[in-house]
Amino acid sequence: MSNSELTLTQQGGAALKRGIFSDNMISWVVTIGMTALILIFLVMPLWAILVLGFSAPDGFGLGNFTRTFTTARFWTLVLNSLGMALTCTVIVTVMAYIYAYALQRANVPFKPLLRMAALVPLFAPSLVQAQGLVLLLGRNGILNRELNLDIDIYGFWGVVIANALYAFPYAFLILSAALAVSDARLHESAEVLGAGPWRIFRTQTLPATRYGLAAACFVVFNLVMTDFGNPMVIGGDFNVLATEVYNQVIGQAQFGLGAVIGIVLLLPAVFAKLLEKRLTRQQQALLTSQARPMVAKASPRRDLFLGLYTYLVLALIMSVIVIVVLASFVRLWPYNMTFTLQHYQFDVQNGTAPLWNSVKISLATAVIGVAIAGLTAIAVQKFKNPLTGPLAFLAILPSAVPGMVLGLGYVLAFNNPSNPLHFLYGSFTLIIILSVYYNHAHAFLISSTSLKQISGSFDEASTMLGGSVVTTLRKITLPLLWPTLLGVGVLFFMRTMVSLSAVIFLTTPATQVASISVLQLSDRGAVNQAAAFSVCIMLIVVLALLIVRGILWAFGAKNITLIR
Structure with a gap:
């Protein structure tokens, strides 16, 4: 080291010593x-909910919980919410996995278009999906009127379909990232040993993406369990916990009961998050320094099937968006369709x-x-x-x-x-x-x-x-x-x-x-x-x-x- 370099280093060290207090102070501040x-804008509001939930006229207690848990309506709401959320989670995870697999592991035309279409629901409020379904299949929906289908979209299945479309891009992003990580050498070795496409998928692809699947399931479950917009628009007589919170607080000013249901909604979300963290901690690296990226090989039957599937999903996603856009430009939907x-x-x-x-x-x-x-x-x-x-x-x-x-x-x-x-x-x-x-x-x-x-x-x-x-x-x-x-x-x-x-x-x-x-x-x-x-x-x-x-x-x- 030259004298100038040594002097520079010493000056830097001296400056560091002089700046230790100020740097330390900045880091602490x-x-x-x-x-x-x-603590003020996150923990304090959550604490306020807990305090009100456990508050009673004679002090702290379980009075609010007892009154809520002993009503038949509450357990109906719990079953409605869980049934809807679990059904929606299964549907969305399967749909998004196949869609992501098609874009990452198959030769499907116009992949950028398909990827952008999957993300379109992110650009709109959650209730837009319910809006589109009502305009298509509601009592005055265009398909019901023109084709005399007599479909009743209001209720359980309407909420499930609307929430599925709303949560689809979140699951797709997670699963697409999981499927993008793969070592081509493992697949080539399996093919050399005589494994067919289904066996490779079952023994290699699916196990390698299990943590992505778990994360997608938890994210979708939390989203649809606590969604408020879609059930309000298309739920009809089918009520869930999220809409009950709104009704109790806005409609009846029952803040105590609203706090209890809020705590009930918070518990599965926290449990799912903790379980997700525990599972993802066990995930190990799938790629090494010698790994080769996966390149999709041509398979006419597979590519045709997945291509048809992806464009069918694209049509489903875009139909509810396009119909909302169309309804904004007609005089009176669906009676007067003039521009x-x-x-x-x-x-x-x-x-x-x-x-x-x-x-x-x-x-x-x-x-x-x-x-x-x-x-x-x-x-x-x-x-x-x-x-x-x-x-x-x-x-x-x-x-x-x-x-x-x-x-x-x-x-x-x-x-x-x-x-x-x-x-x-x-x-x-x-x-x-x-x-x-x-x-x-x-x-x-x-x-x-x-x-x-x-x-x-x-x-x-x-x-x-x-x-x-x-x-x-x-x-x-x-x-x-x-x-x-x-x-x-x-x-x-x-x-x-x-x-x-x-x-x-x-x-x-x-x-x-x-x-x-x-x-x-x-x-x-x-x-x-x-x-x-x-x-x-x-x-x-x-x-x-x-x-x-x-x-x-x-x-x-x-x-x-x-x-x-």
């Missing part, structure tokens, strides 16, 4: 700040205000969410102190909390005059904060994954040259991380635009959002105007995706996945 925010743009004038209560409210809330959520999720990931991955472990646990906790339960917790926590943050209740700010923490887990995991991929040698070099923590983050970490953070911003924006169950309890006439307007218009029978609102939501989400994709393309970051 960031860690404590992120932990405090999660009109009158429904886009939004001559209803509040006009276009809910739509612009949603855009503003989503943009603010994206900016604040990126900052909070990014800083939380940095604190967990870059700063090591006694708080980073608990912070990492709290950061992923929202993934086990249903949106409706969290929204109810916000009402109970922030509508309390004794809470110093009571002034936030009824404001856009509280809706933005709720949206940030409802989607926090996914954003944190994406940011953490990208941070892990940045070599620690960058930080070491910066430290040796006397760079502080802030300098390292500003000049090294953030320039490498910005494409991922932009993708995280899109995630926040998209999910906030289409969110329904999480914000249903927080909106007021002054803070109305577009997804709630769709629900209220559908409930009033204004199907054409509800369809127009849904179309506008989808267009805004797609436009945001295209803008961000253009930014990434312009800066050369073309391989960043915006939808994860």
